[in-house]
Amino acid sequence: MEAIEVTDLRKTYGSTRAVDGVTFTVRAGETFGLVGHNGAGKTTTVECLIGLKRPDAGTVRVLGEDPARRRQALAQRIGAQLQESSLPERIKVAEALRMFGTFYRKGADWRQVMERWSLQPLARKAFGDLSGGQKQRLMLALALVGDPEVVVLDELTTGLDPIARRETWRLVGDLKAVGTTVVLVSHYFDETEALCDRVAVFARGRVVAMGTPDDIVARTGTASLEEAYFALEGADR
Amino acid sequence: MKAFTALAATELRLLFRDPASLFFMMAFPLMLLVLKRGDSGAVPGYVAMIVAIGGMGALPGIVASYRERKVLKRLAATPISPVLLLGAQLVAQVAAGLAGSVLLVVAAITVFGAEAPGNVLMLAVAFLLCSVMVCSLGFVIAAVVRNTRGASLIGMLVMFPMIFLAGAAVPRTALPDSLRRIGDFLPLTPGVEALGDAWSGTAAVFPLLILAGIIVAATAVAAALFRWE
Ligand SMILES: Nc1ncnc2c1ncn2[C@@H]1O[C@H](COP(=O)(O)OP(=O)(O)OP(=O)(O)O)[C@@H](O)[C@H]1O
Ligand SMILES: [Mg+2]
Numbered sequence: 047m048e049a050i051e052v053t054d055l056r057k058t059y060g061s062t063r064a065v066d067g068v069t070f071t072v073r074a075g076e077t078f079g080l081v082g083h084n085g086a087g088k089t090t091t092v093e094c095l096i097g098l099k100r101p102d103a104g105t106v107r108v109l110g111e112d113p114a115r116r117r118q119a120l121a122q123r124i125g126a127q128l129q130e131s132s133l134p135e136r137i138k139v140a141e142a143l144r145m146f147g148t149f150y151r152k153g154a155d156w157r158q159v160m161e162r163w164s165l166q167p168l169a170r171k172a173f174g175d176l177s178g179g180q181k182q183r184l185m186l187a188l189a190l191v192g193d194p195e196v197v198v199l200d201e202l203t204t205g206l207d208p209i210a211r212r213e214t215w216r217l218v219g220d221l222k223a224v225g226t227t228v229v230l231v232s233h234y235f236d237e238t239e240a241l242c243d244r245v246a247v248f249a250r251g252r253v254v255a256m257g258t259p260d261d262i263v264a265r266t267g268t269a270s271l272e273e274a275y276f277a278l279e280g281a282d283r
Numbered sequence: 284m285k286a287f288t289a290l291a292a293t294e295l296r297l298l299f300r301d302p303a304s305l306f307f308m309m310a311f312p313l314m315l316l317v318l319k320r321g322d323s324g325a326v327p328g329y330v331a332m333i334v335a336i337g338g339m340g341a342l343p344g345i346v347a348s349y350r351e352r353k354v355l356k357r358l359a360a361t362p363i364s365p366v367l368l369l370g371a372q373l374v375a376q377v378a379a380g381l382a383g384s385v386l387l388v389v390a391a392i393t394v395f396g397a398e399a400p401g402n403v404l405m406l407a408v409a410f411l412l413c414s415v416m417v418c419s420l421g422f423v424i425a426a427v428v429r430n431t432r433g434a435s436l437i438g439m440l441v442m443f444p445m446i447f448l449a450g451a452a453v454p455r456t457a458l459p460d461s462l463r464r465i466g467d468f469l470p471l472t473p474g475v476e477a478l479g480d481a482w483s484g485t486a487a488v489f490p491l492l493i494l495a496g497i498i499v500a501a502t503a504v505a506a507a508l509f510r511w512e
Binding site: 192 | 285286288289290293296297300301349352353354356357359360361362363364
């Protein structure tokens with residue numbers, strides 16, 4: 047079954063074609079990666095998946111529904127970590143997790159989520175006093191308090207230290223193990239190779255390559271996803 | 284409902300964690316009362332001042348920062364509508380204003396021997412309308428002014444003259460004629476009147492109707508102009 051179907055998605059800001067005819071599908075339980083240069087249209091695409099942006103053209107279906115029309119109903123089943131977002135400066139970590147827990151009908155136990163993401167030492171710390179990586183970890187945890195079927199992670203490990211990064215990989219692996227569909231945007235090829243079943247390479251609002259990391263590497267006749275990416279980028283430019 | 288209660292309770296806690304809100308809505312009015320040697324005639328005006336400080340002095344900056352820092356956007360990615368956060372902020376401001384006002388009234392009665400309010404029910408209605416009214420003006424400011432600093436500044440610039448000219452901080456009878464006439468057109472003036480009438484027991488309905496009218500108009504303007512991003 048397809049958890050996500052995007053067909054010929056287009057979104058323009060003034061004269062900028064942010065997303066210019068993007069098509070892909072993500073199977074239920076799959077971990078799907080979006081990579082590509084800054085401004086390639088990754089964030090715009092994932093924001094259309096969670097209903098924060100309305101496409102100019104094309105169709106988007108997530109769990110069989112149109113996010114632009116059914117944002118609130120779908121949000122019960124989708125967890126999102128946005129590239130840019132924050133919480134009130136003075137809210138405490140435990141408070142934020144408990145409050146977000148009340149937004150969801152079923153939801154995971156917020157205490158368990160706090161523990162799983164090693165946030166309990168920070169439970170009484172205010173959001174404004176957290177380090178960048180600690181904030182990132184909290185935002186990731188908040189994406190999961192609703193016990194979602196689909197998780198969208200925009201710049202999963204940006205700002206995390208190497209240990210927290212590996213720890214996050216392990217937790218994303220756990221999501222895969224319980225059958226959660228994951229869409230993740232990343233600028234790191236090691237991460238993409240380690241976590242993603244399939245990858246879409248974005249360039250200038252289009253998908254220039256898609257497939258398993260091995261496929262993409264083989265098709266470009268290169269030795270790694272990173273080299274494949276450079277080959278694709280060079281060819282496209 | 285569970286979500287809204289949690290949001291409102293959190294917003295109220297955040298207000299109480301803010302030293303400026305705490306000082307200006309709780310301690311400052313008490314200090315003024317002491318300076319006035321407990322003159323109970325000043326109490327209804329101070330109540331209007333407390334809610335104006337919250338609704339126009341603090342609310343616009345808070346709401347604008349939620350937009351600028353993408354707190355509203357994060358909520359839009361959950362099953363609740365970000366409108367609920369604005370509603371929660373309103374409830375929290377009303378509750379904080381109520382806490383400050385009750386403190387002031389209790390101090391006036393117990394410490395300074397003021398007479399209890401003449402019409403408690405009308406006082407409650409006047410309080411509710413007045414405090415929702417100043418918040419609705421705060422939402423208009425947050426809707427029109429995009430960034431946090433600007434919204435805070437405009438909120439203060441609107442709030443300060445208004446509490447003086449509307450008779451909240453000083454009685455309007457103490458103002459020169461020309462300034463008093465400006466007060467006739469300020470939305471806080473009927474608030475001060477309604478609170479003063481209920482306090483002395485001569486309940487008049489007209490100022491309450493005006494307050495309700497301002498709430499409807501300001502909410503419509505804020506809803507039409509509010510930008511979520
Ligand atoms: N709200 C907006 N208004 C105008 N232009 C926008 C807006 N949002 C995005 N864009 C433009 O759309 C293009 C795609 O942006 P998007 O954020 O989707 O890129 P991205 O692939 O996520 O980049 P990054 O890796 O830097 O996060 C960029 O050229 C960007 O400048
Ligand atoms: Mg992005």
